Amino acid sequence: MADTLRFEVSEYHERLRKTKERMLREKVEVLIVSDPANMNYLTGYDGWSFYVHQGLVISLDYDEPIWFGRGMDANGAKLTTWLSGDNIRPYEDDYVQNVFKHPMSFVADIVREKGWDRRHIGVEMDNYWFTGKCLETLVEELPQAEFQDATSLVNWVRIVKSAREIEYIRQAARVCEHVMQTAVDSVEAGRLESEAAANVYHAVVRGVGELTGDHPAIFPIMPTNERTSAAHLGWQPDRKYERGDLVLLELCGVRYRYHCPLSRTAYIGDPPKELREIADAVVKGVEETLSFVRPGVTAEEVEARWRQAISGTRVVKPSRLGYAFGLNYVPDWGEHTISLRSGDKTILMPGMTIHLMPGIWLDEFGFECSEPILVTDGGCETLVSFPRRILMK
């Protein structure tokens, strides 16, 4: 049994029960899980092995998930999961990046061996780690199975966090404050952008005091000036900050794979009037939206409230206002469930964690000031304490 499990085994069992309940509701008899966050959530598995095909096979009538992966990672599964050895199924190394052999053929062998090959099989159809070739191979290998899309089935099980999960996210929030402060301290005229980014990475991984950190699911998004007009550009390695620089900081803290994201905007010098106006409107919009969030309202109602708050200002925000976050691996700390936007009918419940992220990317520049929140019984709690304004240097 792994000594690195971050939760009681009973909590993993409970997660599995909820997954099977949802499988039944969605008429999925066998579920193939490819998402490493879902693998971790259900079994504890934790390693950087997702660059080759791996996953879990879960059947309604089989107690444990079956882990499959590359031979050299099987010891990793033994060391980091609560699964019994029989349910750790390594494949031989020549399945890796081989045009003649695909790991999903190995998975099909397991499915046939268990007698599950005529069942309704759910796959995470739009997950990064379930490629077109995975689908094609399974369909060819298991012609009598019925395949259906179960892309975010486990993600939706994850949507309400347990007490222990919230504890880790709160700890990640402490790390996040330290990370953001490190970034603000590091953005100084004359300093290499690389140096600031390196300091941020150090803070994310080291954490603060007894709260050690972890590797982040997204790199530090730290563009300057005209690059702030795009949402996902990084720092420029060889450039030094200058007076008059506008710097977006979309960062996070991480604790045992649980993220707490946060965005702020820094300015070296006196910010121009246009930026200050945008900042004022966004901060006011965030505050009005925060006071609206509570259990029972829907994701789209939250976004509508924000839209109302910014109407009549210069703020333009065609993209979603936010998304659920938590446990994750690269490339995203978002959970791919709730989106705060028109059409999302999700009713908010206590224990959900949402990144209220009003990123504004105009043609010439951008502005970000976000709040990661926990939906509580009576409203919502902002997880991070950091000034909501342009951070002037």
Place this chain on the structure above:
Amino acid sequence: MADTLRFEVSEYHERLRKTKERMLREKVEVLIVSDPANMNYLTGYDGWSFYVHQGLVISLDYDEPIWFGRGMDANGAKLTTWLSGDNIRPYEDDYVQNVFKHPMSFVADIVREKGWDRRHIGVEMDNYWFTGKCLETLVEELPQAEFQDATSLVNWVRIVKSAREIEYIRQAARVCEHVMQTAVDSVEAGRLESEAAANVYHAVVRGVGELTGDHPAIFPIMPTNERTSAAHLGWQPDRKYERGDLVLLELCGVRYRYHCPLSRTAYIGDPPKELREIADAVVKGVEETLSFVRPGVTAEEVEARWRQAISGTRVVKPSRLGYAFGLNYVPDWGEHTISLRSGDKTILMPGMTIHLMPGIWLDEFGFECSEPILVTDGGCETLVSFPRRILMK
């Protein structure tokens, strides 16, 4: 035009010519590129936006690639690529993680608009960023097209590096030496593993002197003791190193997205005899293999030479001996082309960069001592200078 291009525009044009030559040879009239490294290689595009669907559409009879991506990333494409504005095609935000709308429908619209919808369309079928849902959507939207697997088509164009690419990889090698030294210095009894990992991240991102670094495609693989029996486990955040610790260090330097990987093994104290024996056999095997590598030999012949060198020793190595590396994003610095293993008939050529990575993962512990190499006219050059032995602390 972007001011951050790392290569002359003529080099991007040359890469595109080679890609089209290969498309023709493989009967691909239109190629949809999903791999962010391939996008960067062909256009310069550089951002952490691959967590939503994005890519390039390349047609044999159309001059430039067409970039498609999320609206908020279109400015990023303008700022980092050599493409003309007409060929930057953003989709609306509600295509993101929406069960009713998929970005590949938007791509199908482009394909129809250009009149390419009855052509042979190549897709990167087994690439992380081309999901089962991407395939399903395209097949449904474009019923008259013929789809075929073009998974590593562009990756194979990348296999021989240009002079400028080799320059960046050499620079990444200087950063890599600094990173490995930082790791060895940081692994000390009483220090948090998190602290060591944070120092490594700092070194990777900051680089050394004028050679600034970049974010790594794989996290620092730094397991200790029994965790070294698995290939892809990380550090343990809350643990402090102790005397008698065995630590694997699989790290890299990065320069403008070009990686140089390196593995070593550290030991705090006097290494046990069994580990020393394995180390001696591996190092001898590496040296014999290095003296064998030259243009004209095949990938499988290199592996066979290694196998011969370790026969009769206690070293067991069921997995591939190495792989091509270079430009990349998470989750892998490997290029998914050459594998040093039986069956790989690739003939080595000058300008190829290969990670000779004899990672040994036994049931109780592991040992790693690798060499990233450049195939030269007369043999091969080791890119990194770092002692090939157990690094004792």
